[in-house]
Amino acid sequence: MVTPFQPDDEKIPALREALPSTAAGIYLNTGSAGPLPRETAKAMAEAEAWELRTGRADLNYWQDSLDRMAEARASIAAILGTSPSAIALTHATTDGMNAATGAIDWQAGDRAVTSSLEHAGALAPLWGLRERRGVELEIAEVGHGGDREAVLAAFDHAITPATRLVSISHVSWATGVVLPVREIAEMAHARGALLAVDGAQSAGAIPVPVEDLGVDFYSVPGQKWLLGPEGTGALYCAPSVLDRPRLTFGGYASFESIDLSARGKLWPDARRFESSTLHQPSVLGFARSTAWLSMYVGWQWIHERIARLAGQAADMLAEVPGVEVLTPRSSMAGLVTFRIAGWQSGPALHELSQRTLCIARTIPALDAIRISVGFFITEGELRRFRDGVALVAANTPETIPHRASIELLQGGLD
Numbered sequence: 242m243v244t245p246f247q248p249d250d251e252k253i254p255a256l257r258e259a260l261p262s263t264a265a266g267i268y269l270n271t272g273s274a275g276p277l278p279r280e281t282a283k284a285m286a287e288a289e290a291w292e293l294r295t296g297r298a299d300l301n302y303w304q305d306s307l308d309r310m311a312e313a314r315a316s317i318a319a320i321l322g323t324s325p326s327a328i329a330l331t332h333a334t335t336d337g338m339n340a341a342t343g344a345i346d347w348q349a350g351d352r353a354v355t356s357s358l359e360h361a362g363a364l365a366p367l368w369g370l371r372e373r374r375g376v377e378l379e380i381a382e383v384g385h386g387g388d389r390e391a392v393l394a395a396f397d398h399a400i401t402p403a404t405r406l407v408s409i410s411h412v413s414w415a416t417g418v419v420l421p422v423r424e425i426a427e428m429a430h431a432r433g434a435l436l437a438v439d440g441a442q443s444a445g446a447i448p449v450p451v452e453d454l455g456v457d458f459y460s461v462p463g464q465k466w467l468l469g470p471e472g473t474g475a476l477y478c479a480p481s482v483l484d485r486p487r488l489t490f491g492g493y494a495s496f497e498s499i500d501l502s503a504r505g506k507l508w509p510d511a512r513r514f515e516s517s518t519l520h521q522p523s524v525l526g527f528a529r530s531t532a533w534l535s536m537y538v539g540w541q542w543i544h545e546r547i548a549r550l551a552g553q554a555a556d557m558l559a560e561v562p563g564v565e566v567l568t569p570r571s572s573m574a575g576l577v578t579f580r581i582a583g584w585q586s587g588p589a590l591h592e593l594s595q596r597t598l599c600i601a602r603t604i605p606a607l608d609a610i611r612i613s614v615g616f617f618i619t620e621g622e623l624r625r626f627r628d629g630v631a632l633v634a635a636n637t638p639e640t641i642p643h644r645a646s647i648e649l650l651q652g653g654l655d
């Protein structure tokens with residue numbers, strides 16, 4: 242049983258028991274999809290069994306679905322420091338970024354600004370605008386993102402009075418840098434633009450007080466640092482965007498009422514950014530994972546542990562001869578990106594996976610390896626991973642010993 246105030250030596254084993262896939266290897270890829278809590282999987286399986294037995298069309302079931310969606314909105318609102326009425330449920334981060342980007346009444350010649358460290362989740366909706374609407378897309382060159390003044394200067398240069406939207410990540414999926422969202426929001430607003438933030442690598446890893454950050458849209462996934470199922474997410478919508486009736490995807494869920502002549506009343510709150518049916522077991526799973534993190538694990542503990550362990554991982558790796566850490570140490574969250582001299586990232590990660598049983602990914606655009614340091618990772622696992630990196634870095638693809646180094650796999654789950 243996990244409780245918020247257990248000592249770490251009891252809490253970590255209890256957490257890992259509650260997250261069974263942490264035993265399948267060194268789980269360093271929460272940035273793609275986090276380990277699902279046992280409790281979430283159980284609740285989803287029960288909901289699926291219920292649907293199988295009783296069907297999904299009963300009026301009571303419909304009412305239950307609405308209650309479940311309200312619970313999921315409330316749960317994510319609490320994590321983002323806002324009210325449930327500011328939250329729309331989505332299917333993914335990208336879904337929310339598309340909704341945000343499309344909510345602006347774009348005209349040819351308008352500008353959109355993004356950064357040079359973005360994922361397709363922010364870029365692809367902008368690409369669509371450039372292709373279809375003649376919107377000019379300006380990319381602020383921010384390097385690896387570590388020089389805060391240079392980052393702000395790049396946005397200062399890129400955002401002009403013609404800019405309607407600035408669309409960036411809070412934490413870059415590529416270098417793991419935390420961008421100065423609050424300052425960029427102020428800059429955007431001073432020039433009449435809105436700010437949409439891709440929170441795929443931030444929500445659940447660092448505090449995200451959306452109202453305090455002053456963003457207009459903030460899109461988060463369920464499946465990454467919030468440990469929910471895939472196909473879930475949420476979009477925060479500030480009051481600044483709720484006084485405009487523009488919709489990207491409209492559907493029955495966006496409206497309080499709509500008649501046969503397509504006259505209707507949009508929901509006054511963020512639900513107008515919802516459009517249609519969601520997979521109910523997943524909505525339940527999303528609410529369960531976020532509630533489990535909030536009630537049993539505790540946000541302050543999670544954020545402090547991720548900051549400490551990810552910093553430790555970056556420092557350990559930086560000390561290995563031949564390793565270059567790309568993540569700016571002074572502005573990082575839970576991601577650490579690095580290169581190993583003499584190795585392409587794909588073969589290097591293959592060797593690391595074989596020898597340490599790590600689960601991580603490459604960032605092809607940087608030819609680098611990225612690890613995600615979740616709160617459930619142990620210091621022993623980080624040391625074993627570091628030893629694996631040192632072994633790879635001390636060799637070339639030609640000289641690396643053929644056999645997996647069994648020693649690296651030993652040592653238990655300390």
Ligand SMILES: Cc1ncc(COP(=O)(O)O)c(C=O)c1O
Nearest residue numbers: 333334335360362410414441462
């Ligand atoms: C920064 C960023 N944005 C968007 C995505 C895509 O997330 P989703 O599948 O929730 O749209 C990812 C990761 O897959 C990401 O790292």
